[in-house]
Amino acid sequence: xxxxxxxxxxxxxxxxxxxxxxxxxxxxxxxxxxxxxxxxxxxxxxxxxxxxxxxxxxxxxxxxxxxxxxxxxxxxxxxxxxxxxxxxxxxxxxxxxxxxxxxxxxxxxxxxxxxxxxxxxxxxxxxxxxxxxxxxxxxxxxxxxxxxxxxxxxxxxxxxxxxxxxxxxxxxxxxxxxxxxxxxxxxxxxxxxxxxxxxxxxxxxxxxxxxxxxxxxxxxxxxxxxxxxxxxxxxxxxxxxxxxxxxxxxxxxxxxxxxxxxxxxxxxxxxxxxxxxxxxxxxxxxxxxxxxxxxxxxxxxxxxxxxxxxxxxxxxxxxxxxxxxxxxxxxxxxxxxxxxxxxxxxxxxxxxxxxxxxxxxxxxxxxxxxxxxxxxxxxxxxxxxxxxxxxxxxxxxxxxxxxxxxxxxxxxxxxxx
Numbered sequence: 001x002x003x004x005x006x007x008x009x010x011x012x013x014x015x016x017x018x019x020x021x022x023x024x025x026x027x028x029x030x031x032x033x034x035x036x037x038x039x040x041x042x043x044x045x046x047x048x049x050x051x052x053x054x055x056x057x058x059x060x061x062x063x064x065x066x067x068x069x070x071x072x073x074x075x076x077x078x079x080x081x082x083x084x085x086x087x088x089x090x091x092x093x094x095x096x097x098x099x100x101x102x103x104x105x106x107x108x109x110x111x112x113x114x115x116x117x118x119x120x121x122x123x124x125x126x127x128x129x130x131x132x133x134x135x136x137x138x139x140x141x142x143x144x145x146x147x148x149x150x151x152x153x154x155x156x157x158x159x160x161x162x163x164x165x166x167x168x169x170x171x172x173x174x175x176x177x178x179x180x181x182x183x184x185x186x187x188x189x190x191x192x193x194x195x196x197x198x199x200x201x202x203x204x205x206x207x208x209x210x211x212x213x214x215x216x217x218x219x220x221x222x223x224x225x226x227x228x229x230x231x232x233x234x235x236x237x238x239x240x241x242x243x244x245x246x247x248x249x250x251x252x253x254x255x256x257x258x259x260x261x262x263x264x265x266x267x268x269x270x271x272x273x274x275x276x277x278x279x280x281x282x283x284x285x286x287x288x289x290x291x292x293x294x295x296x297x298x299x300x301x302x303x304x305x306x307x308x309x310x311x312x313x314x315x316x317x318x319x320x321x322x323x324x325x326x327x328x329x330x331x332x333x334x335x336x337x338x339x340x341x342x343x344x345x346x347x348x349x350x351x352x353x354x355x356x357x358x359x360x361x362x363x364x365x366x367x368x369x370x371x372x373x374x375x376x377x378x379x380x381x382x383x384x385x386x387x388x389x390x391x392x393x394x395x396x397x398x399x400x401x402x403x404x405x406x407x408x409x410x411x412x413x414x415x416x417x
Contacts, residue, residue, distance in 0.1 A: 019046075019055050020044070022048055026043050027188060028041050028043055028185055029042045029073050029075065030042040030077035030094070030129070031077070031174045032079050032092050034079065035079070035105065038050060039051065041174075041213075042073070042074045042174075045057060052214040061106055062094070062108075064101065064108040073096070074094050075096055076127040078130040079091070081133075081134040081141055083141075084141070085156075090104070091103060093119075095116060095130065096113075097125055098115060099115065100112070100115075100116045100119050101113045120143070120154055120159075121159055122152070122159075122160075122161035123145050123152055123161060126147070127146065127147050128148065128173055129174045129175040129185075130143055130144065131176060131177050132177055133153075133182070140155050141157060144175065144182075144195060146171070146172045146175060149165050149166075149167060150163055151164050151169075168200060169184055171186060179255060186205070187205075188209065189204075189205035189206060189208060190208050191206075226414065226415060229385060229408050229415040232385050232415050233249065233384055234371035236248040236280065236281050237256075237380075237382065238330065241284065241302065242302065244257055244302070245373075247413065248279045248282060252268060253266060254266070254414065272289075272291060272300055273306075275291055278293065279291050279292065280325055281341075283330050283331050284331060286351075287302045287303070288302060289302055289306070290329070292316065292324070292329060294324055294325065295316045296313040296315065296316065297312065297313055297316055297320065298312050299319075321357045321358065322358060327343065328340075328341040328369050329341065330372045330374045330379065331374065332374035332392075333375075333376070336350055336351045336352040339374075341369050344364045362398065363397075364397060366388055368384070369381045369382065370384075378390055379393055379396050381396065382408075383405065385407065386405035386406060387406055389403065
């Protein structure tokens with residue numbers, strides 16, 4: 001047990017420690033991303049910018065928090081999701097006692113701070129945590145506020161509040177929406193929950209240091225280095241019907257469409273459990289993801305959690321009427337043709353036909369293609385750390401003018417120059 005004197009001294013240290021270390025195991029006060037996708041972790045009067053790096057003083061980023069309140073902490077924070085109201089969408093809201101601050105581009109908006117009740121009627125003061133919940137994940141654009149065992153679901157449009165208790169969920173000291181999943185942080189652990197029902201599936205709690213920060217001797221993020229763009233090579237890349245884009249390298253994959261949450265790598269087998277040894281090619285068709293490895297095809301439902309369709313994997317021959325190996329594969333939106341690249345040949349297979357057979361073959365002007373995708377801006381095929389861009393698959397096959405390759409950029413893959 002800590003005596004009151006020790007406790008005060010300890011609190012003092014937390015607030016005025018020159019540089020608290022989150023790898024020691026810290027209970028965060030608040031977590032929120034800004035409009036550019038940088039995630040801020042708050043503790044006392046310090047914050048961490050991103051998943052790696054040292055603590056810095058919060059007022060260096062959000063100056064007025066210190067000007068108005070010398071309390072040295074934030075109660076709760078979230079990034080507003082409200083596409084209907086451009087003037088508040090993507091703003092960060094901070095809650096301190098009974099006040100709310102609204103920031104955009106790290107500048108305090110005019111008229112703030114305000115009483116919480118003025119902006120969020122029915123939401124209590126002295127909150128523990130808050131997290132945004134966009135329509136589609138919640139019934140409407142909402143914010144979940146946590147205080148003790150109470151959860152307040154605030155509807156942004158109607159300004160109505162539904163109060164509920166999720167007794168099975170630990171008391172959250174911060175909450176965070178990341179890659180369409182919801183996390184309640186408590187102590188140095190977190191628990192993933194469903195934003196509508198509060199349901200917890202899977203084995204929780206888990207230690208945050210394994211997942212949300214880079215700490216020596218912890219987890220799969222430990223010493224992961226950001227690769228140079230000139231060293232990036234892709235095994236496969238695809239975009240599904242909902243716009244989620246995945247790039248695959250070795251045993252890992254990365255979501256590329258979530259720049260607002262930052263770009264991060266995950267083990268392939270964590271999402272597609274049966275694919276344990278990397279991929280050769282991946283394409284998306286009809287709300288399903290087709291993963292090709294060797295002479296096998298795995299088909300998963302696109303919607304989370306990714307479920308393997310019964311009866312799979314099957315052989316390439318049985319599924320697509322070809323023999324492996326496959327270097328790359330892609331399908332363009334609203335089309336039924338999968339373009340399979342093997343060496344310098346492109347084979348077109350009609351996925352709506354039974355049985356599936358090669359309908360067309362064409363030699364390609366490029367050798368060494370390792371990955372390919374078709375998006376709204378055309379076809380990209382990747383060779384090492386470079387790619388070629390064509391308006392259509394037909395131009396890729398029949399263009400007599402060899403394109404100049406372009407370099408993979410930090411914007412595309414989260415690599416460094």
